[in-house]
Amino acid sequence: xPQFRLSQAADLLGVSDDTVRRWVSQKLLVADxxxxxxxxIDGAEIAAFARERASSGSGGGRVSARNRIRGIVTEVQxxxxxxxxxxxxxxxxxxxxxxxxAAEEMGLQPGVAATVVVKATNAIIETESPG
Numbered sequence: 063x064p065q066f067r068l069s070q071a072a073d074l075l076g077v078s079d080d081t082v083r084r085w086v087s088q089k090l091l092v093a094d095x096x097x098x099x100x101x102x103i104d105g106a107e108i109a110a111f112a113r114e115r116a117s118s119g120s121g122g123g124r125v126s127a128r129n130r131i132r133g134i135v136t137e138v139q140x141x142x143x144x145x146x147x148x149x150x151x152x153x154x155x156x157x158x159x160x161x162x163x164a165a166e167e168m169g170l171q172p173g174v175a176a177t178v179v180v181k182a183t184n185a186i187i188e189t190e191s192p193g
Contacts, residue, residue, distance in 0.1 A: 065102040068093065074108055075115075076152050085111075129180035131156060138170050145170070149178050156180075 066074065071091070072082045085091045086101070091111055093101040133151030145165035149156045156178045170176065 064105040065094075065096060066105060066108060067096075068101050068103065071103045071108050075112060129182075131178045131180065133176060133178065135170050135172055135174045135176050137172060138165060140165065147176075149176050151178065 068082045068086070069079050072079045075082065082091065082103075086093045086103075091103055092107055093103050096102045131149075131151045131154070133149040133154075133156065135147060136150045136155070137146075137148040139146045140162050143162055145160055145162045147158045147160065147165055147170050149158070158178065
């Protein structure tokens with residue numbers, strides 16, 4: 063099983079290095095030392111922790127989509143009947159095409175907090191090459 067340094071775990075979990083260190087000191091995550099003496103966390107441990115902490119829903123009505131990503135609107139382009147809305151969540155940019163009316167009714171403009179709900183039949187997974 064791969065092991066990740068604390069900074070890598072923080073990147074994977076979308077939090078700061080300090081937050082991961084705090085979780086380790088609170089015994090929410092278990093860190094061991096690698097051959098070089100650096101603190102590392104087992105990949106399976108990170109995966110289980112991420113799953114446990116993942117949001118189970120919107121807090122409102124029930125939705126079948128499980129992929130809910132909170133971010134901030136960074137750009138809205140309106141043209142004719144359509145609008146293209148970009149939301150930045152951490153280091154990720156997500157784009158949605160919707161009707162212009164919907165974007166206006168929702169008050170979507172740069173600086174508005176928003177949650178992107180993703181429901182897809184296809185997902186492509188990419189990994190980094192080892193070592």
